[in-house]
Amino acid sequence: xxxxxxxxxxRASNRRSLTYSSALKLSQWGSSRxxxxxxxxxxxxxxxxxxxxxxxxxxxxxxxxxxxxxPLSEILRELNKxxxxxxxxxxxxxxxxxxxxxWHVVNRIMNLHAPEWSGEVRSITYxxxxxxxxxxxxxxxxxxxxxxxxxxxxxxxxxxTSYGDPVQKAEGMAFRRACxxxxxxxxxxxxxxx
Numbered sequence: 001x002x003x004x005x006x007x008x009x010x011r012a013s014n015r016r017s018l019t020y021s022s023a024l025k026l027s028q029w030g031s032s033r034x035x036x037x038x039x040x041x042x043x044x045x046x047x048x049x050x051x052x053x054x055x056x057x058x059x060x061x062x063x064x065x066x067x068x069x070x071p072l073s074e075i076l077r078e079l080n081k082x083x084x085x086x087x088x089x090x091x092x093x094x095x096x097x098x099x100x101x102x103w104h105v106v107n108r109i110m111n112l113h114a115p116e117w118s119g120e121v122r123s124i125t126y127x128x129x130x131x132x133x134x135x136x137x138x139x140x141x142x143x144x145x146x147x148x149x150x151x152x153x154x155x156x157x158x159x160x161t162s163y164g165d166p167v168q169k170a171e172g173m174a175f176r177r178a179c180x181x182x183x184x185x186x187x188x189x190x191x192x193x194x
Contacts, residue, residue, distance in 0.1 A: 072143030080183035
């Protein structure tokens with residue numbers, strides 16, 4: 001933990017030099033990789049007043065992980081809660097209003113309720129006529145007792161120039177749908193039925 005905190009502060013310093021006293025305080029946290037030369041005389045103290053600290057990324061072993069993981073049932077219970085209306089957007093497709101949660105909001109919700117999730121693009125496929133692209137996306141949840149994954153697809157027209165490129169659109173759609181299969185925003189798909 002001390003090494004991780006030290007490195008975080010080092011990164012925050014933006015590669016600026018630290019005074020000797022602040023470097024000594026950092027080294028007192030117990031980082032074995034932080035070195036500060038102790039001056040032996042007043043002249044040397046003036047020269048060595050500033051210690052340059054390199055920008056170092058934390059190692060995997062330095063990252064705090066205790067207390068983050070929870071049983072899968074707790075994670076799924078949180079993800080299945082109704083998404084607040086303030087986070088829902090509406091777009092028009094073929095004359096119909098479609099409610100959705102933007103991919104970046106879904107990403108934040110996942111980070112909040114399932115911090116140890118992962119996602120990956122499994123495949124990108126263009127249609128035979130080249131008019132659309134489909135993306136398969138997998139979302140995996142890691143609990144203390146188990147892990148599960150869900151995959152889904154998203155398709156976008158190559159001719160659609162409203163925003164972003166077609167692969168990004170298809171990936172965003174596939175990501176949202178895979179998360180919905182885990183319960184996040186699932187209520188939007190069956191609202192009309194109730």
